[in-house]
Amino acid sequence: MIKVVIADHHPITVDGVSDLLRRTNEYKVVGKVYNGTYLKKCLYREHPDLLIIEITIPEISGFRSLRELIEEFPQTKIAIYSTHPEEIYALRSIKSGAAAYIPKTSTPEKFIKALNRIKTGGIFLNAEIAAAFHKHSGKDNSLIGRYRKLSAREIEVLDLLTNGKRNKDIASLLEINEKTVSTYKTRLLKKLKVNSLAELITQSRMLKHS
Structure with missing residues (x-):
């Protein structure tokens, strides 16, 4: 099973994502954290395959922090699950090294589709944003x-x-x-x-x- 850590300052989001993943029988949640203070401790302890994180949580936020996490934990893929405007944050997240940018308005089906894309080594973006990324690249x-x-x-x-x-x-x-x-x-x-x-x-x- 794919080991997952969820990091978000809203407990209801963490519990909701955890419940959704549990029902897939493919992902195992090995850590739930609500701020940056405990995030790195959890990552060092659990060595997850995937980190699902809001781009801004207490004590750790922004693209600089994202790049630092990627450098420090290169074997953990990162999916941004965020309320921030996709048209502003998605491309910057991917360019900073995230494997996915998933808006919190996404359906459960699209959320799981994104994670499955990451699981096979790919990157997930909504179609319009992905087209813009390819154009830029x-x-x-x-x-x-x-x-x-x-x-x-x-x-x-x-x-x-x-x-x-x-x-x-x-x-x-x-x-x-x-x-x-x-x-x-x-x-x-x-x-x-x-x-x-x-x-x-x-x-x-x-x-x-x-």
């Missing part, structure tokens, strides 16, 4: 075209990064040193025309499920 050159120019080794490194592996893990798996892994990361950022690891991972996930 396609500036200058086709993103797919840039991806096709990567070497076999660069694609290997990118896939491992996308799966949450750290430099040390990648070096061990590919039998290269960590400095070489860093060099590959720099090349990938340049070739795919992104500015951060979070953006790099986002682009990779979008490519695989476009």
Whole structure:
């Protein structure tokens, strides 16, 4: 089962999401937190596969905090479940490294659809927002075209990064040193025309499920 932590400052939201997931028999809620003070403790203790979080909760909020969580817990995918305006927050959430932006106005069916998309390694956005993301990503050159120019080794490194592996893990798996892994990361950022690891991972996930 997919291990899930839910973080929201509204207990009724946490309990509602927990009940919905319990009925799927595919997701197991291993943690419920209501503020940032206990969130990291919970993530370190439970090592969840998925974190469902409101973008603003006490003691931790905003895109900077989101990026910090992604850097600190790379193997935990993050779904933003929020009341904030989708047209303003969705793209920024995905570009910061989230795997989904799900409005709290979504139906239970759409909510589960989003989580299932994440489970298979994809990214979930509502259709209109996703189209805008692809349009933005396609500036200058086709993103797919840039991806096709990567070497076999660069694609290997990118896939491992996308799966949450750290430099040390990648070096061990590919039998290269960590400095070489860093060099590959720099090349990938340049070739795919992104500015951060979070953006790099986002682009990779979008490519695989476009």
